[in-house]
Amino acid sequence: MWTKKDLQQLIKDKMGEYLFIVVSNRQPYVHVLKKGKIECQRGAGGVITALDPVMQACNGTWVACGDGEADRKVTDKQDKVKVPPENSAYTLKRVWLSKEEENGFYYGYSNEALWPLCHMAFERPVFRKEDWDYYVQVNKKFAQAVIEEVGNNKAFIWIQDYHLCLLPKFLKEMAPNQLIISHFWHIPWPNYEAFRICPQRKEILDGLLANDLLGFHIRYHCDNFFDAIDREIESKINRESFSIVRRGHETFVRPYPISVDFAGISEISDSDDVLKAKGALIEELGLCGLKVLLGLDRIDYTKGIPERLLAIDRLLEKHPELKEKMVFLQMGEISRIHIPKYKALNDEINALVEQINWKHSTDSWKPILLMRRHLSFHELLAFYRLGDICIVSSLHDGMNLVAKEFISSRTDEGGILVLSQFTGAARELTDAVLANPYDREQFSEAIFTALNLPEDERRKQMVKMREVVGHSNIFRWAGKILSELLKFEFKE
Numbered sequence: 092m093w094t095k096k097d098l099q100q101l102i103k104d105k106m107g108e109y110l111f112i113v114v115s116n117r118q119p120y121v122h123v124l125k126k127g128k129i130e131c132q133r134g135a136g137g138v139i140t141a142l143d144p145v146m147q148a149c150n151g152t153w154v155a156c157g158d159g160e161a162d163r164k165v166t167d168k169q170d171k172v173k174v175p176p177e178n179s180a181y182t183l184k185r186v187w188l189s190k191e192e193e194n195g196f197y198y199g200y201s202n203e204a205l206w207p208l209c210h211m212a213f214e215r216p217v218f219r220k221e222d223w224d225y226y227v228q229v230n231k232k233f234a235q236a237v238i239e240e241v242g243n244n245k246a247f248i249w250i251q252d253y254h255l256c257l258l259p260k261f262l263k264e265m266a267p268n269q270l271i272i273s274h275f276w277h278i279p280w281p282n283y284e285a286f287r288i289c290p291q292r293k294e295i296l297d298g299l300l301a302n303d304l305l306g307f308h309i310r311y312h313c314d315n316f317f318d319a320i321d322r323e324i325e326s327k328i329n330r331e332s333f334s335i336v337r338r339g340h341e342t343f344v345r346p347y348p349i350s351v352d353f354a355g356i357s358e359i360s361d362s363d364d365v366l367k368a369k370g371a372l373i374e375e376l377g378l379c380g381l382k383v384l385l386g387l388d389r390i391d392y393t394k395g396i397p398e399r400l401l402a403i404d405r406l407l408e409k410h411p412e413l414k415e416k417m418v419f420l421q422m423g424e425i426s427r428i429h430i431p432k433y434k435a436l437n438d439e440i441n442a443l444v445e446q447i448n449w450k451h452s453t454d455s456w457k458p459i460l461l462m463r464r465h466l467s468f469h470e471l472l473a474f475y476r477l478g479d480i481c482i483v484s485s486l487h488d489g490m491n492l493v494a495k496e497f498i499s500s501r502t503d504e505g506g507i508l509v510l511s512q513f514t515g516a517a518r519e520l521t522d523a524v525l526a527n528p529y530d531r532e533q534f535s536e537a538i539f540t541a542l543n544l545p546e547d548e549r550r551k552q553m554v555k556m557r558e559v560v561g562h563s564n565i566f567r568w569a570g571k572i573l574s575e576l577l578k579f580e581f582k583e
């Protein structure tokens with residue numbers, strides 16, 4: 092089993108004098124002002140859940156956008172700050188975007204064009220020429236920040252996600268012999284029928300082919316990528332070595348299913364702080380004596396939150412005997428709220444909760460509690476620990492790390508996972524109760540099945556899933572990618 096130590100050893104043995112730089116849009120830590128004081132919070136989302144423990148083990152530099160109100164107050168002249176605050180394990184270098192850049196690059200091209208393009212959630216992508224121009228401009232800005240950091244050194248660069256498709260190409264143009272570049276794509280890669288509508292498809296593929304190594308969660312996404320290349324770019328696809336050669340440069344493409352820090356989460360979940368936080372949440376929310384069903388997501392239309400609420404509604408229609416015996420606790424941080432579809436989704440969720448609660452509530456009970464506050468890491472684990480069932484109902488998801496975090500937190504071997512069959516995680520977590528979020532009857536039945544699962548069966552499922560996540564943990568994911576990356580040699 093890969094451990095944090097194995098990863099550290101790999102870096103120590105193989106990284107040598109070279110720099111190690113991770114690049115993403117979202118920063119791992121944000122500095123905010125709370126009652127006039129600066130507070131450092133860990134960011135949300137899959138990239139951070141996965142990469143923060145890796146970076147804490149590797150002591151590299153992470154380049155990302157600064158967006159917190161107090162971010163500039165804590166950075167030095169080179170825009171750097173050590174994180175996390177408790178142990179300063181690595182360096183965060185912040186890139187600053189103007190309002191216009193944030194709007195065009197992040198809200199616009201990344202999240203109104205590429206995000207819906209890659210997820211089959213039946214939301215139409217919006218391609219605006221001006222958003223694309225900002226996307227190009229910000230990718231160049233990231234390239235400058237990375238090159239500034241590299242200086243005269245040689246460096247291994249590890250780029251994250253769909254915000255930075257053009258970065259590999261810009262970097263290779265700026266420092267052809269100094270960089271070995273890998274890129275991990277954290278969301279699905281669509282099939283060609285979906286991808287071909289993108290007006291900038293050739294530029295995107297061209298940018299990604301500057302990588303030396305390109306990773307997706309599952310083999311199916313790699314195959315979709317090969318199809319796109321086959322149809323759009325003159326190149327040689329080598330199915331045996333799983334690589335693409337174009338103009339003398341070879342890009343290796345590989346599936347690497349992402350995961351979480353199983354051992355770290357397991358250990359903290361047993362701590363007194365987490366147990367105390369669990370007690371506090373039970374009291375605050377009045378959960379004592381109730382079966383607790385959990386949902387935890389960024390408020391995003393790919394996560395199937397309305398579908399989940401409607402399944403709870405159906406469950407209570409069919410099984411009114413569950414009233415006053417269970418509660419569904421949905422935790423959700425507001426996300427990308429300046430995009431009209433996200434705003435509309437937020438309103439839809441509020442209205443649905445209102446409607447379902449009105450329909451089923453009694454004098455002393457309501458079925459759904461919606462919470463939007465930021466959870467500290469300890470509170471997050473406490474939240475997982477108080478659930479009898481965790482429901483993940485994504486309409487389409489590259490992997491879904493909530494499912495893996497929930498499993499990792501359950502050292503008590505308690506809890507059941509109801510998991511959408513449309514997540515990458517469903518391919519590994521075959522012992523979860525699988526559900527189709529589009530099928531309200533089946534979905535509500537799956538929740539009912541989970542509620543009635545015999546104790547020994549439930550425990551058996553959790554033990555098996557803990558084995559899977561324990562083995563395929565985040566250090567294995569990072570170790571596999573970095574082992575491959577460190578085999579590349581710099582050009583002379």
Ligand code: F6P
Pocket residue numbers: 117135136137138139252277278389426427
């Ligand atoms: O995993 C996909 C992803 O877009 C990550 O890039 C990101 O960290 C996460 O979801 C959250 O999204 P955002 O950074 O837009 O809040």
